[in-house]
Amino acid sequence: MADSTKTLLDESQMPRRWYNVLADLPSPPPPPLHPATLAPVGPDDLAPLFPMDLIAQEVSTDRYIDIPEEILDVYRLWRPTPLYRARRLEKALGTPARIYYKYEGVSPAGSHKPNTAVAQAYYNAKQGIGRLTTETGAGQWGSALAFACSKFGLDCEVWMVRASYDQKPHRRSIMEVWGATVHPSPSEVTEAGRKILADEPDSPGSLGIAISEAVEMAGKRDDTRYSLGSVLNHVLMHQTVIGEEALTQFAQAGETPDVIVGCTGGGSNFAGLFFPFLREKLAGRISPTIRAVEPTACPSFTRGRYTYDYGDTAGFTPLLKMHTLGHDFVPDPIHAGGLRYHGMSPLLSHMYELGLFEAVAKPQTECFAAGVQFARTEGIVPAPEPTHAIAAAIEEALRCKETGEEKVILTAMCGHGHFDLSAYDRYLSGQMEDFELSQERIDAALTRLPNPEV
């Protein structure tokens, strides 16, 4: 494999089970709590929103869960995904490090999101559900669910944050090509939406509002459930096909990673890549440094508090113990929309507290500089989110250049940037800014945490 550019697997080498990291943790993450009673949320509380198979996966401690054949059949439309050796980037950097990236942009929706969207659509269809609702910000998740629903004959209804609906018409269009119905949020079709429009007819919307609308509609009809694209345990587990494939590919390439980097918004793409490597690390077979990369504009790991908070802005969801900047913290408008979430997956938050990985934060101009260098060397134009991982990989590779270390760096490249070119435009024309996030602003948002604090 010495001179190869990428390591491809055959369909027969596709993982046939998901890896559940809960089985290997010394303690489970604290449970979600009912906001009124503060009692742990149980399966019955979740049944109106999720199908029973996914609720069972959410709390399972089985180490492996078999992937149903119907899901594997859809995964085969783009999986296994390639593992690339970034030889041209290495050469441009003049580093002795070897940089690999696992590329999920080959999925029809262009990101890692379909790995869980397909699973969620399948389990809902299996339970006889006819329709899924969800929210989407920039549109990556809505696209993935629209694609997945088209594979199992489910209707898909997406509430898309009004500002994105107007600014990213192509993301809306691709959801419609796959047959989804897309509402701008706030919308007239829900009580939550109507209430906001009554107060503010020109509301640009927010992810928090869109969640409220999608959840409201799911609760209203027996044939409808709600679908979430990150944060939850089962979502992170579905993404472990990424890491399982990468393990096989590293074995095939005769390599062992020394550093694993991935961007974190809700955490699913990073978790999907590193969980299987962590299993090997906990078993003493490898010893990579594992590093989350978040935006300086929304630094939940590096500057947030580990406490119970709401998952949404309006405070409708159960209380989740997580690294949070406060449920009504509104990040500055960086272009990596998928990383603009005030909280973090409770499972990843727990693991961070256990010291199982580290975290750094990057400003967006450094990330876009990395994205452009990546595009000009490796060809692929990355989405704004994975440019954070690329920036961290480049930083590590340049450190190796100084020390002479031949480290092997594995980078999570979770999607392409074909729908994000206006952001590159701003960067290349010198109009992109970085934002200073003052401690006062974080502290102010954290004073509005749910009361009583648990």
Next chain:
Amino acid sequence: MADSTKTLLDESQMPRRWYNVLADLPSPPPPPLHPATLAPVGPDDLAPLFPMDLIAQEVSTDRYIDIPEEILDVYRLWRPTPLYRARRLEKALGTPARIYYKYEGVSPAGSHKPNTAVAQAYYNAKQGIGRLTTETGAGQWGSALAFACSKFGLDCEVWMVRASYDQKPHRRSIMEVWGATVHPSPSEVTEAGRKILADEPDSPGSLGIAISEAVEMAGKRDDTRYSLGSVLNHVLMHQTVIGEEALTQFAQAGETPDVIVGCTGGGSNFAGLFFPFLREKLAGRISPTIRAVEPTACPSFTRGRYTYDYGDTAGFTPLLKMHTLGHDFVPDPIHAGGLRYHGMSPLLSHMYELGLFEAVAKPQTECFAAGVQFARTEGIVPAPEPTHAIAAAIEEALRCKETGEEKVILTAMCGHGHFDLSAYDRYLSGQMEDFELSQERIDAALTRLPNPEV
């Protein structure tokens, strides 16, 4: 392979030489002629525009030409490309036919165009050329050349038709991400552009004008050459890596194609797929029907005349013997911008006259209906151009449903539609129209053929 979705090749199975169909034709195509002298155009006439290696390839009759290692190295960024079996589409159609598609959308630029762009950039760089100029309409070709130039340290200057420049800012942005300079055409930087702007300051531009500007700039500087994305013999030859891979993949899948379909604008993606299969057919090893699919709005094969005409609207190029609708014929504004060319590759035109393949024409609404059905079953959203091939594949598969024939259909899927979603929008909202092309309009354009007719 019975249950597989796709057939992947290893990098070691990548073709290491291009196939030159000229070696296997009973007669060569008529040569291009100098418009003033009507003498065949020779290498010296072309040297100001193209590097010598490409001029040599243009007239070579060697059956195979080795692909330099430097080009293979870049091809490895996305090649070999997958061959898919469209099982979900087959099922939706209820056909006994087996539909395969060779997918070129996995390249960084999203189409088959980099196969030749990389080769052209390499040979120019090898000759010490520092800059390439080209024109682009919708942006597929300009993107491919921008990507390719970034791999060999060449400057790339693209004249993009003003209407597209304004309507498709993301296509411009991706070229700039790869480091290209993009001018709206007509531009102030060329004499040809200034002349047109003087008469018509708001000119929306045309491919013909953009060609004139790119050619003018290439002629002005010794370090600059011009690059063309289709039509020429060497361009079609570079694309044969598609068909060579598909031949290997069919052998691996244990299949033989009965029908091969591909869309034709200038002809390079169709030629790239079928030339290697034609070689096998001429050798008596297989016997597929080979079918070009063109838009009814620009039907050069099915309604054009086979005669000498200019390659550009303004009449600056040599005279080319080809199927043409007249060099100043302006096709109705269908969304498949890559198929809106008044002429056809002279090589393909000659082969059509020899009866080596057949041609049909399709209206765009039928093609977009096929594109949406493809997206909802197979996942990938095709570019408007290959929806023509998909529509023809579906037509053939439905014919098989009636007759019960288990034909094997091979479809050229030359690119994704991530930059063409406004066209899908128009289709889904019922606003897309088909155009009637009257015989009077064709006849009128053909009265303006160059005089004397040769």
